[in-house]
Amino acid sequence: MRSKKIMYSLISVVAGVVLACSLTACSRLKSAADNSVPSSAVPVASVSAASRMSPDEVRLTAATAAFKAIPHPVEYQAEVDAICSKIASSPALFISDIKAVDAADTEGYLVYIDKTHFIGSDYEPADLVPLVKNSAYPINRNDLSLRAPVEEALTVMANAAKAEGLSLLVSSTYRSYSYQEQVFAKWVRIDGLEEAERESARAGTSQHQLGTAIDFGSIEDDYAETAPCRWLTKHAAEYGFSLSFPQGYEPITGFRWECWHFRYIGVPACELQKAWFNDIQQYMIEFVACWRDAE
Ligand SMILES: [Zn+2]
Numbered sequence: 082m083r084s085k086k087i088m089y090s091l092i093s094v095v096a097g098v099v100l101a102c103s104l105t106a107c108s109r110l111k112s113a114a115d116n117s118v119p120s121s122a123v124p125v126a127s128v129s130a131a132s133r134m135s136p137d138e139v140r141l142t143a144a145t146a147a148f149k150a151i152p153h154p155v156e157y158q159a160e161v162d163a164i165c166s167k168i169a170s171s172p173a174l175f176i177s178d179i180k181a182v183d184a185a186d187t188e189g190y191l192v193y194i195d196k197t198h199f200i201g202s203d204y205e206p207a208d209l210v211p212l213v214k215n216s217a218y219p220i221n222r223n224d225l226s227l228r229a230p231v232e233e234a235l236t237v238m239a240n241a242a243k244a245e246g247l248s249l250l251v252s253s254t255y256r257s258y259s260y261q262e263q264v265f266a267k268w269v270r271i272d273g274l275e276e277a278e279r280e281s282a283r284a285g286t287s288q289h290q291l292g293t294a295i296d297f298g299s300i301e302d303d304y305a306e307t308a309p310c311r312w313l314t315k316h317a318a319e320y321g322f323s324l325s326f327p328q329g330y331e332p333i334t335g336f337r338w339e340c341w342h343f344r345y346i347g348v349p350a351c352e353l354q355k356a357w358f359n360d361i362q363q364y365m366i367e368f369v370a371c372w373r374d375a376e
Contacts, residue, residue, distance in 0.1 A: 137176045140375045145169070147371035154332040164358060178353055179372055185349045188230055190293055193370035195363065196335040199285040202258040206292035209255055218249045225254040228292040231345040235295065238320035247309045252341070253296035256289040279337045288325060293345040295322070305340035317343050318351035323362045334363045 134142070145165050153161050168175045182191075194200055210232050212225040218239035227235065239249045256264065262284040268277035288294035297313060298304040305311075317324065323346050328338040346354075350365065358364040 137180075138172055140372070141168070141172055141176055143375035144368065144371040147374060148368050151367055151371075157333055160359060161364070164364060168357060175357060178356065179369065182347075182349045182353045183369065183372065185347060188228075188347075190291075190346050191350060191366060191369050192291055193366055194286060194288060194291065195366075196282070196286050200290060202285060204290060205257060206255070209292050212251060212254065217243065218251055221250060221252045225251060226292070227254050227295070228345075231293050231295075234321050234345055238317065238322065241316065241320070242309065242312050245312065247312050249309055249313070250298050251295055252298060252300050253289065254294070255292040256287060258284045258290060261285075261287045261290060279331070280339065282336070288342075288344050291344075294325065295343050295345075296339075297341045297343065300341050302338075302340065310340055313343065314340070318355065319348070321345050321347045321351055323351050323354060325362055327361065330361060330363065333361065 145168060149161065149165060192200065206228045208229040209226045210229045212220050212227065212232065214220070215236070217236045235249075235251070242249050261282065265277060265281050265283050268281040271277075282288075284290075298307060298310060305314075313322070314324070322343040324340075325342050325344045326334045326336040326339040328340075331337050344362065346362070350369075354360055354362055354365040358368065
């Protein structure tokens with residue numbers, strides 16, 4: 082009785098395997114028929130690799146190709162390649178990270194803006210608030226303003242610095258398009274066009290027009306040697322602020338090192354920048370733009 086039962090089970094297992102194999106063979110044949118492209122046109126391997134990809138993986142492949150196509154200077158090519166290799170080695174994790182950052186960016190902080198990506202002369206954030214005398218941070222003039230959530234984040238960060246006995250002096254914040262035109266013209270008069278291009282943005286290309294960028298302290302290189310700047314370098318990302326123009330990246334960012342200039346991008350984007358993009362904001366912003374375009 083028992084051996085008969087075993088025999089029946091064995092037969093049904095074998096039958097099941099045979100059926101499954103033949104179904105697989107059928108579906109293979111069917112998909113081969115569907116892909117009725119001349120075999121000389123598309124390699125069979127790439128067709129089957131592409132058909133196994135999820136929509137997110139297809140999107141990632143397109144975004145990575147677009148990111149690689151951005152003309153990065155040759156001396157940064159190895160770094161760009163290493164970033165892409167790291168992403169390619171853990172696609173599921175990267176997709177999960179970038180989707181979370183994209184979803185968290187409900188305030189539109191991750192605008193792609195640099196010397197070749199302009200925002201319009203009429204762009205003005207709707208939620209600007211004036212910076213007034215307060216207990217968290219000092220201001221060096223009375224016409225400063227920031228987007229409201231950025232001012233809130235600044236207050237939290239400045240209070241954390243204050244708890245360690247440090248004062249984060251806010252020196253420059255939102256600049257309108259027309260004000261940026263005046264600023265750029267002033268630096269051209271003082272330093273000449275070539276030098277002005279290195280540290281002042283033409284109107285429409287300044288992060289300050291976003292209402293999310295802050296210049297701290299003296300706006301001079303010597304600020305880097307101060308305790309508040311050292312604190313910012315170490316802790317700003319914990320509060321969602323990212324150094325925009327790091328040392329050694331002028332050919333990538335378009336601007337010389339500015340130890341004082343931080344842009345609010347939110348904590349998740351700061352983490353993405355650090356985990357996948359060598360902590361370089363420009364690379365992260367570029368990739369996010371490519372990812373959004375590839376949707
Ligand atoms: Zn600045």
